[in-house]
Amino acid sequence: MAFTKSLVSFVLFSLFVSAFSLSTETRSQESLREARQCRIDRIPTSRPARRIQSEGGHTEIWDEYEDQFLCAGVAAIRNTIHPNSLSLPNFEPAPRLVYIQKGRGIISIVFPGCTESFQSQGYIRTRVGGEGQQQQGIKDRHQKVQTIKQGDAIAIPAGAAHWCYNDGSEDLIAFSITDVTNDANQIEQSLKSFYLAGGQPRRGQEEGQQEQEQEQEQERQNSVNVINELNAEQLAEAFAVPIELIRSLQKPDERGWIVRVEKESLGVIRPDEEEEERERYSERSNGYEERECNARIRQNIDNPRRADIYSRQAGHIQIVNRQTLPILSILDMSIEKGHLHPNALYAPHWTINAHTIVLITRGEGNIQVIGTNGRKVMDDRVHEGDVFVIPQYFTAMSKAGNEGLEWVAIKTSDLPMKSPILGHASAIKGIPIEVLKNAYKITTQEARDIKLNRKDQYMLLPPRSTSSRP
Amino acid sequence: MAFTKSLVSFVLFSLFVSAFSLSTETRSQESLREARQCRIDRIPTSRPARRIQSEGGHTEIWDEYEDQFLCAGVAAIRNTIHPNSLSLPNFEPAPRLVYIQKGRGIISIVFPGCTESFQSQGYIRTRVGGEGQQQQGIKDRHQKVQTIKQGDAIAIPAGAAHWCYNDGSEDLIAFSITDVTNDANQIEQSLKSFYLAGGQPRRGQEEGQQEQEQEQEQERQNSVNVINELNAEQLAEAFAVPIELIRSLQKPDERGWIVRVEKESLGVIRPDEEEEERERYSERSNGYEERECNARIRQNIDNPRRADIYSRQAGHIQIVNRQTLPILSILDMSIEKGHLHPNALYAPHWTINAHTIVLITRGEGNIQVIGTNGRKVMDDRVHEGDVFVIPQYFTAMSKAGNEGLEWVAIKTSDLPMKSPILGHASAIKGIPIEVLKNAYKITTQEARDIKLNRKDQYMLLPPRSTSSRP
Amino acid sequence: MAFTKSLVSFVLFSLFVSAFSLSTETRSQESLREARQCRIDRIPTSRPARRIQSEGGHTEIWDEYEDQFLCAGVAAIRNTIHPNSLSLPNFEPAPRLVYIQKGRGIISIVFPGCTESFQSQGYIRTRVGGEGQQQQGIKDRHQKVQTIKQGDAIAIPAGAAHWCYNDGSEDLIAFSITDVTNDANQIEQSLKSFYLAGGQPRRGQEEGQQEQEQEQEQERQNSVNVINELNAEQLAEAFAVPIELIRSLQKPDERGWIVRVEKESLGVIRPDEEEEERERYSERSNGYEERECNARIRQNIDNPRRADIYSRQAGHIQIVNRQTLPILSILDMSIEKGHLHPNALYAPHWTINAHTIVLITRGEGNIQVIGTNGRKVMDDRVHEGDVFVIPQYFTAMSKAGNEGLEWVAIKTSDLPMKSPILGHASAIKGIPIEVLKNAYKITTQEARDIKLNRKDQYMLLPPRSTSSRP
Known part of the structure; x- marks a missing residue:
């Protein structure tokens, strides 16, 4: 009986080892x-x-x-x-x-x-x-x-x-x-x-x-x-x-x-x-x-008063990079903590010089990610404890659920650069209206709306109802 | 009939896809x-x-x-x-x-x-x-x-x-x-x-x-x-x-x-x-x-008066690297524009820290390239519109045709270093005559000629008839 | 007969070529x-x-x-x-x-x-x-x-x-x-x-x-x-x-x-x-x-009076890195010459940022190396002329034989960092005694011995008989 049991164990273990070899080698x-x-x-x-x-x-x-x-x-x-x-x-x-x-x-x-x-x-x-x-x-x-x-x-x-x-x-x-x-x-x-x-x-x-x-x-x-x-x-x-x-x-x-x-x-x-x-x-x-x-090796990132990006209506983000924690220049890594208010949006954007690993720490929301093949590679409801990667140049966009959304994002650069599609400091805001108009075959007024309706908002966007449209 | 046509198209397309997969995957x-x-x-x-x-x-x-x-x-x-x-x-x-x-x-x-x-x-x-x-x-x-x-x-x-x-x-x-x-x-x-x-x-x-x-x-x-x-x-x-x-x-x-x-x-x-x-x-x-x-992102390289290397009899080369266009240090790339007079030579040389991509922009000439296997990997007549790569450490040598030769060379370093075999600042010019004599089993006078006949010319060599031999 | 001989040669040569292809391709x-x-x-x-x-x-x-x-x-x-x-x-x-x-x-x-x-x-x-x-x-x-x-x-x-x-x-x-x-x-x-x-x-x-x-x-x-x-x-x-x-x-x-x-x-x-x-x-x-x-390209490393690490009883090590020979910052390499007195020990340590290539230049001794798989990958008697590699993070430990041991170590970093397990500037010396005691389940006195018995000795350890135990 004991023999049978250990035989079964052995077979199962062998199967595992094979499966493991399969997946990695x-x-x-x-x-x-x-x-x-x-x-x-x-x-x-x-x-x-x-x-x-x-x-x-x-x-x-x-x-x-x-x-x-x-x-x-x-x-x-x-x-x-x-x-x-x-x-x-x-x-x-x-x-x-x-x-x-x-x-x-x-x-x-x-x-x-x-x-x-x-x-x-x-x-x-x-x-x-x-x-x-x-x-x-x-x-x-x-x-x-x-x-x-x-x-x-x-x-x-x-x-x-x-x-x-x-x-x-x-x-x-x-x-x-x-x-x-x-x-x-x-x-x-x-x-x-x-x-x-x-x-x-x-x-x-x-x-x-x-x-x-x-x-x-x-x-x-x-x-x-x-x-x-x-x-x-x-x-x-x-x-x-x-x-x-x-x-x-x-x-x-x-x-x-x-x-x-x-x-x-x-x-x-x-x-x-x-x-x-x-x-x-x-x-x-x-x-x-x-x-x-003697280097400082730690920084609290859970302090809303130290937020680097702050929107009363949408949320806040605290960034710790080589400028705030110099030892990160040795690691070539950095971290940010983000909070979105209920139903607020994290503007569609990509990171130019880093991969991003996200851990959801509270709440829930929807995440969309567009791959560099132009197709949607993620469109999921995320919850506390979920981990996922947003690779370099993949366009990501998030919308918090009714409870809001909190996350930690660790990046493989000590000074990551985000490029939002819209809003303050965005690609579209840097382009003349007449170029946008011809690029999208839209009217001048529509190009103006696309460019400027979020012109003073950076990365964090209040939900439409509370948005300050002109 | 239309069906047959689209079937043929489909088959041909499938063949293409296979061929494409073959070549890349x-x-x-x-x-x-x-x-x-x-x-x-x-x-x-x-x-x-x-x-x-x-x-x-x-x-x-x-x-x-x-x-x-x-x-x-x-x-x-x-x-x-x-x-x-x-x-x-x-x-x-x-x-x-x-x-x-x-x-x-x-x-x-x-x-x-x-x-x-x-x-x-x-x-x-x-x-x-x-x-x-x-x-x-x-x-x-x-x-x-x-x-x-x-x-x-x-x-x-x-x-x-x-x-x-x-x-x-x-x-x-x-x-x-x-x-x-x-x-x-x-x-x-x-x-x-x-x-x-x-x-x-x-x-x-x-x-x-x-x-x-x-x-x-x-x-x-x-x-x-x-x-x-x-x-x-x-x-x-x-x-x-x-x-x-x-x-x-x-x-x-x-x-x-x-x-x-x-x-x-x-x-x-x-x-x-x-x-x-x-x-x-x-x-x-x-x-x-x-x-x-606010960086400057452009530099004209078609101005003979700004040439970095100039020979009245052989031609000129204008180089744009991180020293002349600082943003290139972010790209780690650089560019040069070269002009050879009819029948002039571009001295045999290699680039120490970069690959070079050449586009012929005018005229024609002969290009020889020696691979790192010691064998000739290129010995071609080149014409306007031709593109080719001279890899790092591959020795290249060019001779303009009767119309002269112009090219653009883009390099994968923001400060590329060329090493000519002969002439000013060359490997051979840096070696004592007695070493050359013993290395090549030639006479002292021959070693002297090898070392010094082009001693004041850098990279660009006039054709033999107009060359200023001592 | 000559034909047979050259046929044999040809066959042997072919076999060699195959064997060579086998090993490399x-x-x-x-x-x-x-x-x-x-x-x-x-x-x-x-x-x-x-x-x-x-x-x-x-x-x-x-x-x-x-x-x-x-x-x-x-x-x-x-x-x-x-x-x-x-x-x-x-x-x-x-x-x-x-x-x-x-x-x-x-x-x-x-x-x-x-x-x-x-x-x-x-x-x-x-x-x-x-x-x-x-x-x-x-x-x-x-x-x-x-x-x-x-x-x-x-x-x-x-x-x-x-x-x-x-x-x-x-x-x-x-x-x-x-x-x-x-x-x-x-x-x-x-x-x-x-x-x-x-x-x-x-x-x-x-x-x-x-x-x-x-x-x-x-x-x-x-x-x-x-x-x-x-x-x-x-x-x-x-x-x-x-x-x-x-x-x-x-x-x-x-x-x-x-x-x-x-x-x-x-x-x-x-x-x-x-x-x-x-x-x-x-x-x-x-x-x-x-x-x-005009760079200095050479440095004698055979001068005991210039030793960077010196122990009267155990030996000495002279290090040449980018700080002593600045051109090494271009190579991203460095070198050290080590001498162990008879029966002295080179403390167990790993190199954090480089691979090490060792050439034994005189004497003999025992070398132990622990791989990153946790197993012993080397435990050999080494002699003059032996060459071997100690990869990054592999723990190495040496003991000189009765004649002493001398070696040259070339490293793939211009400023390599060694981390000894014990002695001055070691990992264990940086840890509180109470942590060591609990980590190893030993007494406070034993933890103290582990931490401090070699506290003033860096890398080079005299044999036990001449060791200055407190």
């Missing part, structure tokens, strides 16, 4: 190349394809072989970190932009080559050997630790290790886009995280066995512990510690990549925001200049 | 990859492969799947705009350099995010509703309009919409190279134009039916109207105009992409060159700085 | 693509695959289709130039970094567009015609000539012609890495040298015939004479010399690419180091600024 190179060049006929709204359960939270991963993600060259994931849990130190070979959807916590980005200029408040009590003797007076110095909270955008440069701790009382939920085709990444163009600690999570009991095996297989490709395979003896010599300690470091860790921590044990680590601003230090080794070591 | 990926890496055995002179007839002119398109164009990563087209006709507003996802071969006209490049700081002279008369009541005193503001004439080079950045009107009395002929593999283009690496107005041209009666169908099929892939497929109702709300007006905008427009305009109707739009120079305005939103909004 | 595109993305399971130490014998020396070439070289996008060669021999003037379409393993000589890099500002000491005696009459007083001007010696790193920009002469009494041995996938190279991504003189070397008698044919075939793809195929008559006119002289230039030259020179004939060319430093001239044409024309 035997799919024709031509078809993959077309997707990478954004020759796509349909952009669907997308939900996570896989979920990895760790001790202290879980990670949801979108299928990076979906045409729209191949086109944008990015990978999307969402991490959920439970209270009093720690996302283990890791780094990616490509830049990552994170949006905190919910909760609060602390984060530290460990810039390579930068020194440890911050210290935990209070003293660290250490026991020498097993004797329980307490040493006081040794301050623990480390790199900058910062608080994060809902609405924050966080920039993580390629190769910079980072860890994150949920010190709040609810789940910390972080949505991330990694630009795997960024020039910084010269190896595999796929999602990849390198961990300094942690390991493949233990299989949960509540899930089906072969599903777990699928996750395990996929996860092995995405997440890797960089210390475990090094020769223990040499590593012990390198660390100057007993080999037994190295062996316990290298022991398979079934807690996964997010772990529960001892109650209150990370409480000593408190970011001092004021101190952060005061501290100044020089760091020139290894290519990183002072500005990187 | 089922051609082996390996073979395309080799062409893209410039592993090519033969560079032929090339003429347009297709012609698209519009109401007010026509467009000729070179086959972008020719090995030489794949190697350079560019697409070549030639637009002919009849007098009193308008090339409709459109933009490309890649930078384009245009050379005006003939005629005159006006052009406007609508930079996204820049405001409308120029105005048509005189007032625009508009009728409110259908009542014929005239409003006066409303000036039409739009982006800069400039005159263009034969010999002008025009820089069109990726994503900038542009329209062009022939206000002269003869055809306006414009030859364009679009750098489809430029980093600015993150989507399909092929010729693509996005139009704000216009549509597939009506089939002419004078041509065979299946040929027209071929053109239609190809054209559908190259030219796209970005407004037609958007939802009419939402678009009417976005423009704040009646839905009937949107429906007439979205009506299939059989005039094509170049249209005749009402007699004299664009006469009100007059570029004021002086005003152009005086106007200064600030523009910082959306990434475009003042310099882009 | 019919190897699946998918497999090549995986190697280029560094999906590799094993990094072997590598030795030259081919050897080309010239009159005055020989060239050894590593197989550029080895996975590790495809991953790094580079080609490795080693030139041996005998005393009183000249490596003929040539240039590559990609940047090259050279390390002089042995010997001394003079080199000149002929920058395109730069003038000839240096002159050979003394006068050049030339004979006019065949009469033996001597002209005195004509100085030979040429581009800068510099001395090179063992331990020098030399930067050769893409497209810059260079020649090199061994004026010493022992072989001059130069190991070179060419970054064939550098953006500067827009043509074939493979090893390619363009020669102004020289030709396919004569087959030696001492080697098997079909082996020579193999070399000939391969060499034809790597090395090309750019002058030989141009039309002799036009070339004679271009040089303004008799056609017979051109014919002798274009004659097949069986001496190969490195030739013996007439005894002492290059003795007149003496670099004057002092003059080099004094000379200043302006050069703005053709894109090269003064700094390029």
